[in-house]
Amino acid sequence: MSQYFHSIRIKTENCDGRMKCLRSCPTQAIRIRDKKAFILEEKCIDCGECITACPNGAIVALTDPFGELSRFKHTVAIPSPALYAQFGRSILPNRILAGLKKLGFDDAFDLAFTCGDTSLAIEHFLDEYQGPKPLISNSCPSVVSLIQVRYPQLVDHIIPIKLPKRLAAKEIKERKSKELGLKPEEIGTFYITPCPVKMIAIKQPLSEEECYLDGAISITDIYGPLLSALESEDKDSYRKSLESICILGIGWAIAGGMHRTQKMKNVLDVSGIAEIITTFDDIERGKLQDIDLVVPYSCPQGCVGGPLTVENRYISYNKILRLLETLEQENIEACRDKREIRERYRQKYFHMQQKYEPRPIQALDEDLGKAIKKRKKKEKIYDSLPRIDCGICGAPTCLAFAEDVVKGDAQPSDCIFNVPVRFKELTGELSRLLDGFGSVGAGKERKPGSEKKRKKS
Amino acid sequence: MVSRHNLSHAFEIKGGDFGKAGCVSLEIKEILRDLGIDPAIVRRAAIAAYEAEMNVVMYAESGKVVLRLNPKVIRITLEDQGPGIHDIEMAMQEGYTTATDQMREMGFGAGMGLPNIKKNADRFELKSKVGKGTSYNIIIHLNPEGGT
Numbered sequence: 001m002s003q004y005f006h007s008i009r010i011k012t013e014n015c016d017g018r019m020k021c022l023r024s025c026p027t028q029a030i031r032i033r034d035k036k037a038f039i040l041e042e043k044c045i046d047c048g049e050c051i052t053a054c055p056n057g058a059i060v061a062l063t064d065p066f067g068e069l070s071r072f073k074h075t076v077a078i079p080s081p082a083l084y085a086q087f088g089r090s091i092l093p094n095r096i097l098a099g100l101k102k103l104g105f106d107d108a109f110d111l112a113f114t115c116g117d118t119s120l121a122i123e124h125f126l127d128e129y130q131g132p133k134p135l136i137s138n139s140c141p142s143v144v145s146l147i148q149v150r151y152p153q154l155v156d157h158i159i160p161i162k163l164p165k166r167l168a169a170k171e172i173k174e175r176k177s178k179e180l181g182l183k184p185e186e187i188g189t190f191y192i193t194p195c196p197v198k199m200i201a202i203k204q205p206l207s208e209e210e211c212y213l214d215g216a217i218s219i220t221d222i223y224g225p226l227l228s229a230l231e232s233e234d235k236d237s238y239r240k241s242l243e244s245i246c247i248l249g250i251g252w253a254i255a256g257g258m259h260r261t262q263k264m265k266n267v268l269d270v271s272g273i274a275e276i277i278t279t280f281d282d283i284e285r286g287k288l289q290d291i292d293l294v295v296p297y298s299c300p301q302g303c304v305g306g307p308l309t310v311e312n313r314y315i316s317y318n319k320i321l322r323l324l325e326t327l328e329q330e331n332i333e334a335c336r337d338k339r340e341i342r343e344r345y346r347q348k349y350f351h352m353q354q355k356y357e358p359r360p361i362q363a364l365d366e367d368l369g370k371a372i373k374k375r376k377k378k379e380k381i382y383d384s385l386p387r388i389d390c391g392i393c394g395a396p397t398c399l400a401f402a403e404d405v406v407k408g409d410a411q412p413s414d415c416i417f418n419v420p421v422r423f424k425e426l427t428g429e430l431s432r433l434l435d436g437f438g439s440v441g442a443g444k445e446r447k448p449g450s451e452k453k454r455k456k457s
Numbered sequence: 458m459v460s461r462h463n464l465s466h467a468f469e470i471k472g473g474d475f476g477k478a479g480c481v482s483l484e485i486k487e488i489l490r491d492l493g494i495d496p497a498i499v500r501r502a503a504i505a506a507y508e509a510e511m512n513v514v515m516y517a518e519s520g521k522v523v524l525r526l527n528p529k530v531i532r533i534t535l536e537d538q539g540p541g542i543h544d545i546e547m548a549m550q551e552g553y554t555t556a557t558d559q560m561r562e563m564g565f566g567a568g569m570g571l572p573n574i575k576k577n578a579d580r581f582e583l584k585s586k587v588g589k590g591t592s593y594n595i596i597i598h599l600n601p602e603g604g605t
Contacts, residue, residue: 152496153496153497153499153500281479281483284486284500284503284504285479285482285503285504285507286504286507286573358496360490360496361490362493363490363491363492363493363494364491364492364493365493366493368492368493368494368528368599369528371491371492371493372463372464372492372526372527372528375464375488375491375492376464378491403491
């Protein structure tokens with residue numbers, strides 16, 4: 001029945017309808033009926049705000065349990081660079097990767113390198129690009145969904161470069177199957193994710209391109225075990241560990257980090273859905289044409305602020321930033337051969353085969369004439385409402401409620417402020433009934449009798 | 458019968474109110490989106506409305522935008538109480554501007570406003586009386602052939 005795969009589920013048994021999620025949703029995709037929340041699928045962009053907002057833990061991300069690993073002969077962890085920011089400042093990526101291997105993965109892949117490759121590819125793409133500006137980064141899938149749902153006119157602005165985790169998974173499967181003599185499907189690739197939305201890229205790829213990722217494990221799930229699996233001391237010296245970090249890619253974890261170390265052109269960084277919406281409104285008006293690339297992250301501060309992370313987003317942001325600064329000061333630039341990347345770029349290694357398609361929200365009616373009528377009705381209903389967005393009806397705002405009524409998904413009486421009105425109507429009806437009752441004996445009211453007669457005949 | 462389908466909305470704009478600048482075009486966009494209008498047309502209407510709105514904010518004392526819509530056509534009219542335009546032909550040229558340096562520093566007044574409205578409208582009429590104000594009539598057709 002559902003057209004779109006979503007990675008967020010509401011555990012109805014845990015939900016007691018406290019409306020925190022209702023208010024937190026940036027696309028007004030949540031409603032509450034009979035004290036239980038549910039998601040309007042066409043509006044949801046899987047940003048995960050509701051997961052963070054729910055005090056009962058009733059909203060969960062659909063990630064894979066650790067046990068999934070046993071399905072494969074060889075498993076590889078591909079952690080989001082946001083994982084590197086979850087631990088103390090002295091714990092560098094190579095120690096975290098080693099910890100993942102101790103946890104049971106056969107290998108752990110440093111995604112930052114593929115991120116770095118992709119940054120270079122984006123730079124090449126910007127150099128050649130002639131179309132409408134600004135381009136918009138596709139690195140955050142929630143942002144891509146937001147564009148498809150609310151800004152269908154901007155889908156052509158999304159940069160058609162493949163995502164690092166997908167490129168990495170493909171590379172791993174190809175390389176490992178050769179090395180180990182295994183079939184690609186016997187090798188399990190697991191993304192360690194800071195947010196639920198990344199699951200969608202796995203379960204429902206935006207394009208028909210084959211997806212080489214087998215699953216996603218949330219940072220919150222793996223954090224505890226990983227923490228105790230970390231070696232107490234770094235095997236390598238601090239300097240040597242630093243030298244293993246890809247400066248071009250590690251910044252992908254934070255807003256502003258993707259292009260920091262590059263000579264990318266005029267780039268604008270935005271984070272947080274509300275800010276992104278303001279920015280996209282500007283782009284739709286034809287502003288920001290002097291910007292080459294907008295890099296939006298739906299989570300404030302970037303992926304380090306994801307709903308499935310553990311550390312305070314400002315602290316983890318700061319950790320990545322300091323790491324970048326140190327690498328810059330020390331002149332450490334571990335990354336892959338730039339000429340090779342350029343060659344790959346020329347061979348279209350990074351280019352997406354398919355375009356992003358819009359998925360605009362359903363109109364009030366398919367027929368424009370009827371839609372206009374319904375819009376007028378919606379406004380009339382809205383005018384009759386208190387406009388205080390109390391949420392008691394189960395919709396996040398009075399306007400959303402008016403729309404629900406017009407679409408037939410809610411009743412006017414669901415608004416608590418309509419209760420006195422309804423009460424008056426009912427008492428009115430009651431007194432009329434009572435009046436009628438009193439006069440039946442006087443023989444004035446003959447309706448019930450006549451009805452009976454009609455039925456008999 | 459068509460008139461029953463007409464939608465009409467009026468919006469007031471205060472000159473100099475940069476904080477609220479853009480709200481009217483946002484609301485117009487929201488209405489059109491609700492109606493399921495082709496996104497490409499929504500965008501054209503939103504850009505035209507935005508430029509018109511900004512002209513009031515930047516130059517006039519006040520203005521009133523009216524959105525009218527039937528299943529065939531979107532009409533956006535604007536009347537402002539402002540200084541008026543001395544030379545309309547000149548004002549319609551790209552890059553021509555009377556904006557202050559300060560406005561341009563803020564990214565406004567690049568002299569693209571009126572040309573941009575013209576570019577996004579199927580029909581654009583502009584009348585102005587110096588010292589009194591300016592009125593705009595912006596028409597965008599909803600059917601691809603462009604006939605009314």
